[in-house]
Amino acid sequence: MIIEHVSKAISLLLEDGEKAYIGLNSIPAILGAFLARDVYNRKIRILGVAEADNPKSVSISPSTGNPFYSEEAPVMITADSFDLFQKGLLDVMFLGPVQIDEETNVNLSVIGSYEKPKVRLTGGAATAYLMPLAKKVILWNLKHSKRSLVKKVDFVTGTAKYSNNNVFLVTNLGVMRYEREWKKWIVTHVYPWSNCNVIRENTDFDTICENVGKIEVTQEDLNFINKLDPYNLRSALEGF
DSSP states (O other): OHHHHHHHHHHHTOOTTOEEEEOTTOHHHHHHHHIIIIISOOOOEEEETTOBBSOSEEOOOSOTTOTTSEESOOBOOHHHHHHHHHTTOOOEEEEOOSEEETTSOEEOSEEEOSSSEEEEOOOOTTHHHHTTTOSEEEEEESOOSTTTEESSOSSOSBOOTTSOOEEEEEESSEEEEEETTTTEEEEEEEOTTOOHHHHHHTOSSOEEEEEEEEOOOOHHHHHHHHHHOTTOGGGGGGGO
């Protein structure tokens, strides 16, 4: 139930009036956004790289860039969505970095040195451009460990360090919010299988736990997620 809890956590971070942009291969983000809108009645507008403007529904496919996965939606091309970001008119972006560090730097480029990497990753696309512009950045990572939540990323693909936006991190162990005044990540929520100690043990930088809540997935949540993802394609993410 990892993806279901991560999706539920994402849904709880979305608020009325927000316009949220979904990137490529972001199944937890798309499930979370639709949960927020259609189950928890958040008055949000969902856009994405499939170039659909607030579709009625979706049917999860191997890529959220598939133009046929969305239903009953006008077209909003990616260039226009990016233009909204630049004008301060798009509120939320989602991003799934391989590494995140204590200063909100993210890495989607390489593990190891850039010249001779151990692993060459997918690349950042518009990460460097959009991260400072979005009013709210929701990062997600399904392998919470000291290799993914690091003191310093191997390569800075993008950062919110010099911005003043809100940054959240949703992982398979819980939810954290970046507190700019303290320059620390604060744990805000955990799941039934995790707690603050588990998060500390698996994070390479210091975290703060205060008034931590617990996220539970209801049967209504699960029924809705199964409707959007009837072939359970989300489960493939848990093996990565």
